[in-house]
Amino acid sequence: MSEIVGIDLGTTNSVVAWTDQNGRTEIIAGPEGSRIVPSVVYFDAEGGIIVGERATQFSVIEPTRAARLFKRGMGLNSFLNNGEKFTVDGKVWSPEELSSLVLKKLATHASSHLRQEIKRVVITVPAYFGEPERSATRLAGEIAGLEVVRILNEPTAAAIAHGIDQRGQQSRMLVFDLGGGTFDVTVMDIASDGGMTVVATGGDRQLGGADFDAMILEQMADEIDLKFALDLTEDLYAFVDARNKAEEIKKDLSVMQTAQRPLTIGGKPFMFQLSRVDFESMIAQQIGDIRDTVLNTLEMAGGGTGGIDEVLMVGGSSRIPIFSSLLKEITGKEPIFSRNLDEDVAKGAAILAAKLRGDANPQSFIDLIPLPVDVASHGLGVSLLEGEKMVNRVIIPSGSRIPASGEIEAFTSTEDQMQLQLELNEGDEVDLQFVRKLGESLGNFPKPRPMSHPIRISMSYDADQMIQVKAFDGKTGDFICEINLKHETLLSTSERDKARDFLKGLDFE
Amino acid sequence: MSESNTDWIFVERPAAATRVEALKYFGVPPSSETELATNINTKRRRWHSRSNGPGGAEIAKLVKDIVRQLEDYLLKGGSFPEGVVAGSQTQQQSRQLPPPNFSSIEQLLELVEALTSRGQYQRAIETAREGLNNWPESTEVAILFSFAVASAVGTEFQVSNADLNEAIRTSQIVTQNEPTNVTAWWTLSTLLAASGRHEEILLLEAEIVRKLGGIPVPTLLVIARALIRTPDMWRGLEMALRAVESDPTDAGIRLESAMIALEAARKFLPIDSAENVTDFRKAVSVAAWCAHGVASVEVLVRPFRMWAERCDEKMFTGSHRLRSFVSILTLFIWLPIHHAQANKRLWEIVFNGPVDGQLEFYALSEMKYIQDVHSGIKFMWLENRVSWPQKPIGVDLN
Numbered sequence: 037m038s039e040i041v042g043i044d045l046g047t048t049n050s051v052v053a054w055t056d057q058n059g060r061t062e063i064i065a066g067p068e069g070s071r072i073v074p075s076v077v078y079f080d081a082e083g084g085i086i087v088g089e090r091a092t093q094f095s096v097i098e099p100t101r102a103a104r105l106f107k108r109g110m111g112l113n114s115f116l117n118n119g120e121k122f123t124v125d126g127k128v129w130s131p132e133e134l135s136s137l138v139l140k141k142l143a144t145h146a147s148s149h150l151r152q153e154i155k156r157v158v159i160t161v162p163a164y165f166g167e168p169e170r171s172a173t174r175l176a177g178e179i180a181g182l183e184v185v186r187i188l189n190e191p192t193a194a195a196i197a198h199g200i201d202q203r204g205q206q207s208r209m210l211v212f213d214l215g216g217g218t219f220d221v222t223v224m225d226i227a228s229d230g231g232m233t234v235v236a237t238g239g240d241r242q243l244g245g246a247d248f249d250a251m252i253l254e255q256m257a258d259e260i261d262l263k264f265a266l267d268l269t270e271d272l273y274a275f276v277d278a279r280n281k282a283e284e285i286k287k288d289l290s291v292m293q294t295a296q297r298p299l300t301i302g303g304k305p306f307m308f309q310l311s312r313v314d315f316e317s318m319i320a321q322q323i324g325d326i327r328d329t330v331l332n333t334l335e336m337a338g339g340g341t342g343g344i345d346e347v348l349m350v351g352g353s354s355r356i357p358i359f360s361s362l363l364k365e366i367t368g369k370e371p372i373f374s375r376n377l378d379e380d381v382a383k384g385a386a387i388l389a390a391k392l393r394g395d396a397n398p399q400s401f402i403d404l405i406p407l408p409v410d411v412a413s414h415g416l417g418v419s420l421l422e423g424e425k426m427v428n429r430v431i432i433p434s435g436s437r438i439p440a441s442g443e444i445e446a447f448t449s450t451e452d453q454m455q456l457q458l459e460l461n462e463g464d465e466v467d468l469q470f471v472r473k474l475g476e477s478l479g480n481f482p483k484p485r486p487m488s489h490p491i492r493i494s495m496s497y498d499a500d501q502m503i504q505v506k507a508f509d510g511k512t513g514d515f516i517c518e519i520n521l522k523h524e525t526l527l528s529t530s531e532r533d534k535a536r537d538f539l540k541g542l543d544f545e
Numbered sequence: 546m547s548e549s550n551t552d553w554i555f556v557e558r559p560a561a562a563t564r565v566e567a568l569k570y571f572g573v574p575p576s577s578e579t580e581l582a583t584n585i586n587t588k589r590r591r592w593h594s595r596s597n598g599p600g601g602a603e604i605a606k607l608v609k610d611i612v613r614q615l616e617d618y619l620l621k622g623g624s625f626p627e628g629v630v631a632g633s634q635t636q637q638q639s640r641q642l643p644p645p646n647f648s649s650i651e652q653l654l655e656l657v658e659a660l661t662s663r664g665q666y667q668r669a670i671e672t673a674r675e676g677l678n679n680w681p682e683s684t685e686v687a688i689l690f691s692f693a694v695a696s697a698v699g700t701e702f703q704v705s706n707a708d709l710n711e712a713i714r715t716s717q718i719v720t721q722n723e724p725t726n727v728t729a730w731w732t733l734s735t736l737l738a739a740s741g742r743h744e745e746i747l748l749l750e751a752e753i754v755r756k757l758g759g760i761p762v763p764t765l766l767v768i769a770r771a772l773i774r775t776p777d778m779w780r781g782l783e784m785a786l787r788a789v790e791s792d793p794t795d796a797g798i799r800l801e802s803a804m805i806a807l808e809a810a811r812k813f814l815p816i817d818s819a820e821n822v823t824d825f826r827k828a829v830s831v832a833a834w835c836a837h838g839v840a841s842v843e844v845l846v847r848p849f850r851m852w853a854e855r856c857d858e859k860m861f862t863g864s865h866r867l868r869s870f871v872s873i874l875t876l877f878i879w880l881p882i883h884h885a886q887a888n889k890r891l892w893e894i895v896f897n898g899p900v901d902g903q904l905e906f907y908a909l910s911e912m913k914y915i916q917d918v919h920s921g922i923k924f925m926w927l928e929n930r931v932s933w934p935q936k937p938i939g940v941d942l943n
Contacts, residue, residue: 166599186750240597328593414599418841426844443700450851450912463599467555472599514674 040156040185041146041395042385044193045135045173047107047217047244050075051379052142053386054150059400061197061383064149072378073145077137078102079124083146087141096276100124104129105217105246111168133535135176140539143182156183158389160381161299162213162220164239165187166462167474170422170501179535181277185392187501189486190215192232192408193223194350194374204208207345208235208337212363212371215351217244222331223337223344224442225284231406236435237413238333243322245286245353252282256308266302274301281308289315290355317359323358330366336435347371352378360431409437415464416503417471418493419457421449428461428471431495436456441496452484456491460505460519479507479517489514548576551793554588557608562625567615580736585616628662647676650685654732657689662919666697670708677715684723687738689734712736724756727764734767745911746771746788765800773809782809782831789835796839806832810849814922816892822857829853856892862905895919898926910934 043049049072055061063071070089078091079101086094103122109115109131114122139157146154161173170187177184191211206228213220220239224232256278257268268275281297288295289312296309313465316323334341344367349360359373374380374520379437387402396402416486419432433441456479463471490510497503507516553572560566568574571584576639578767589612621842647653655675660669673690680686694712697704716733723729730753737746750768760768765788772781785802792798809830813821836842863900889897893911899906909915910933927933 164597238594240598275819328590329597332590373773426840450914452855453906455854461600465595465598465600467601469604470595470598472603472837473840533917 038156039146039150039152039154040158040389041143041154042158042160042188042193042382042387042389043139043142043151044160044190044379044382044385045107045138045176046075046381047105047215048075048246049216050138050142050231051074051382052146053379053382055144055383055386055390055402057390057395057397057400057402058397059387059390059402061386063379063382064146066141066145067148072491073138073142074104075103075107075135075138077106077129077134081125083125087137087138096280096401099272099276100167103129103303105132108217108241110135110397111166111172119538126370132172133179134537136179136539139180139182143180155181156185156389157185157343158188158392159184159386160188160193160385161235161421162189162215162218162239162241163191163222163234164218164220164241164413166472167501167503169241170473173497174501175532179532179539181536181540186406187390188385189222189234189237189410190381191220191224191237191348191350192234193227193381193388194348195224195226195232196384196387196405196408197380198348198365198374198384208339209346209348209349210330210334210344210363210367211348212354212359213325213350214353214356214359215244216353217242219243219244219326219329219351221333223333227406229406230404231409233409233437234411235338236333236336237514238329238336240325240329243325244351245283247322248286248315248319248353249279249282249355249523252285252310252315253279256282256311257316259308260299260301260306263306264304266310268301271301274299278308285310286315286353290357312357323362325358327362327366330363334366341366342368344369348374350374350377350380367453410499412436412438412440412497414462416474416495416497417461417463417477417496418444418446418505419459419468419473420446420459426468427466428463428468430464431493432497432533434464436497438501439496439498441494443492443494446491446493447510448489451487453481453489454484455480455488456507458505458507458517458519460494460495461504474503475505475519477505477517477519480513481509481516482512553584554591555872557604558611559630562627562630564625564657564756565617566630567625571619577694584614585620588612589616607933609680627659627943638671647672649674650680650683652688653679654689657693661693661696666704669693670697670704684719684726685717687719688726688729688732690837691736692728695732695735698735704739706740709736709740713740717848717875719757727757727761730757731761731764731767734764734771738767743774745773747775747777762791762798765791766798766805768804770805770808773805773812778809778812781848782806782828785835786831793838796842799835799837800842802835803832803846806835807846810853811922814919815924816856817896819857822892825856826853851914852918856890856895858891859888860891860894860905862889862894862903862911896924900926907934 039054041052041054049254051072053061054064054065065071066073066088068089073088074092076088076091076095077286078086078094080086080094091102095104103125106115114120115131116122123129143154143157157177159173159177161170173187174184191213194211194213195209207226209224209226211222211224213222216243218239220237222237223235225235226232260266260268268278273371277300281299285295285297294309296307299306299308341448347363347367347369350369355377363371387405388408390396390402391405391407412432415430415434416432417428419426420429429444432440433443455487458477460475461468461535462472462474465471492508492510493505495503495505502520505519507515507518508514552814553570556570559570568578568581571588573580573581575586576584581637589609589778591663592605592609592612596602596609598605611629612615618625626813647656657669657673660672670693673693676686677690691712694704694708713733713736716729716736717724719729730749734746734749746768750760753764765784769781769784769788772778772784785805788798789802805830808830810825813825813828816822816825818870832846894905895915
């Protein structure tokens with residue numbers, strides 16, 4: 037039986053875990069003993085590629101040769117703040133390719149630990165990820181030479197790891213997942229048999245611990261400017277050193293009222309100090325945004341703020357005390373913390389991987405846990421002319437259980453219409469400005485149709501995340517056109533093949 | 546709550562910089578002022594949710610920021626934020642208007658920039674001219690004056706010919722003294738375009754390339770539009786395409802380029818020959834390419850695409866009854882001849898207009914996109930009429 041491991045491909049850190057037939061889960065450490073691999077890639081001048089802790093260290097010396105936070109750009113052209121593509125020695129590296137390097141490194145660790153080549157994985161993603169981001173994650177696995185058996189939502193993975201599914205009681209849970217780079221809030225219904233269904237999700241792909249670090253860093257730069265009239269950003273070494281220390285200060289402030297770290301700028305020492313009160317006022321706007329997201333998600337889930345039985349905190353940044361106070365204030369429940377905030381998502385993925393492997397001991401709990409139900413994180417619709425305006429008509433609303441399907445009736449908009457333009461959108465909004473176009477197709481009627489002639493548009497979204505939209509003549513049933521969208525990504529087939537071949541030749545320790 | 550009672554949630558900007566409009570922006574009235582805080586929360590949360598949605602995050606973030614600024618103004622006693630009112634060009638951070646008096650060039654720059662961003666063009670031009678009098682040798686102030694005039698071009702504000710000519714003269718001097726100043730070239734080309742001096746803009750093209758090594762996109766678009774208005778129209782379209790290629794992700798460039806291409810396409814309307822059909826289609830396909838991926842621009846181009854696709858199709862305009870009768874009479878020998886005479890292209894039918902006894906024109910004119918495409922186009926048959934003729938009463942086109 038070929039093994040399947042669970043991977044938490046995080047924005048700042050990644051973890052790989054494996055569960056045996058009896059349900060015993062272990063986090064697989066690398067040869068250097070580290071259980072958590074920073075999602076950082078460093079490209080040395082000789083063409084070597086370093087992933088993880090050593091890449092973080094090298095990035096201090098040569099920050100322009102190191103990539104970090106690339107998960108934020110999954111499915112997009114760039115992950116850099118300035119919108120530019122990440123380029124080293126003339127080669128552009130997409131977020132998918134960079135992620136594949138991290139996956140390859142984790143799979144190598146797992147292969148050497150389990151003494152067999154790992155080819156199949158379960159990868160976790162934020163519940164709020166849309167179709168392009170999920171497809172990009174699959175592609176990253178593919179480039180790394182891995183079969184992605186399942187994409188699992190991070191909150192679901194955390195809930196599995198926490199044993200929420202094994203308590204035999206029905207409840208509604210709010211999972212608050214504030215990681216290094218993304219923020220997810222999910223309301224889930226847990227059935228008495230352990231079945232988990234995501235009821236509503238909300239989040240922010242551009243908000244996480246790294247943003248709080250950046251704000252502390254900004255404060256450091258301001259104080260240095262005031263005291264020494266020096267620009268921190270002009271001294272790359274001092275800047276990267278300060279960035280790492282900003283992260284340490286943030287972590288310290290979760291347990292202490294005041295934190296301090298020594299910095300060096302222009303050869304002069306400087307002690308930077310920050311209190312928890314000042315830190316909280318510094319991130320007040322982000323706290324407000326997080327509060328709004330939680331309230332919006334609860335509203336989407338229905339049942340109001342009082343309908344939550346439990347609050348589970350996941351992700352390193354959920355340790356910041358203000359967030360547990362906020363959740364308690366909103367839901368009236370004392371939040372419980374995931375057993376190990378940094379590793380539980382990978383553990384949950386590993387448990388599901390063991391379930392999918394199909395060789396679990398019938399006596400173990402793995403055999404008892406039901407497969408989590410996937411739901412569409414965003415609605416899927418088509419563009420239609422309504423009155424004078426093109427709008428998005430949702431066919432599969434967000435929250436629909438996958439596989440999902442739906443059908444609507446539309447009408448021709450002109451006399452003697454010969455063609456039909458079909459556009460597939462992601463999003464629940466009616467206004468096209470606020471949805472994302474995923475694909476389009478142009479089809480012909482066999483003969484001209486009069487105005488207001490019916491057209492039947494059907495859509496299906498299967499468990500393999502393939503979206504199919506078909507248009508038929510509403511009267512004759514003749515097929516007009518279709519859109520098949522399976523794991524569309526920004527990389528072309530040749531680019532994928534090239535990246536895969538390149539990674540085959542790479543040897544990670 | 547009725548549908549219209551929640552419309553205020555979706556309004557992106559307040560209509561004017563007054564407390565009354567700021568309250569209206571948050572649905573007060575119809576809600577009472579005691580509900581203001583709740584309404585602000587509702588609106589902020591709605592736009593926050595949109596800012597994390599799959600599309601339109603940039604706009605949503607902007608609106609969320611406006612909501613926050615107006616919340617400070619209404620509930621925390623701040624001043625009315627600048628640049629947030631509908632029609633204003635900037636909407637970033639709240640910024641106080643600098644004092645109307647200036648004693649340094651920096652203060653003058655700040656003041657004129659703030660006035661133009663608030664749409665106060667008259668004051669901006671007057672202030673910049675005052676600066677020009679104070680510092681007649683300063684290139685920076687000269688550019689500022691031309692920039693203030695150029696910013697007003699194309700807005701509702703009527704720029705006087707005297708201001709326009711003075712600004713052109715000033716920017717010509719600046720481009721001679723500071724040939725690498727990008728703003729000065731954009732200003733000069735914009736002002737020349739506003740004065741209808743298209744031929745002069747074309748002379749600038751080579752000069753800009755010589756001085757800057759290439760043409761910056763904003764200037765490229767000004768030149769492209771100018772070319773559209775000369776016999777060298779196709780080169781204008783090439784430039785519009787080049788502008789899009791320079792940054793395919795910029796929706797603003799796509800919009801501007803698509804509008805340039807549509808202006809070119811309208812030059813071939815009304816279609817009166819097969820040659821026009823080809824040229825019209827070519828220009829429309831450029832517009833469609835420029836608009837690709839930006840839903841709001843695609844909507845504008847769509848009617849033109851539909852007409853380009855269909856205009857050359859044939860429609861039978863003869864008498865069906867006569868056709869059957871004569872066909873049988875001539876053992877169908879006459880049928881191909883009759884078809885050749887009676888089948889007309891759709892553009893021909895639209896061009897010829899209503900013909901007594903024939904209903905085909907009315908059938909076409911009922912198609913809204915055809916009227917939209919030809920809006921403002923002069924037809925012989927449309928002379929002295931305000932709108933397209935309606936079908937004769939009592940006639941069923943089906």
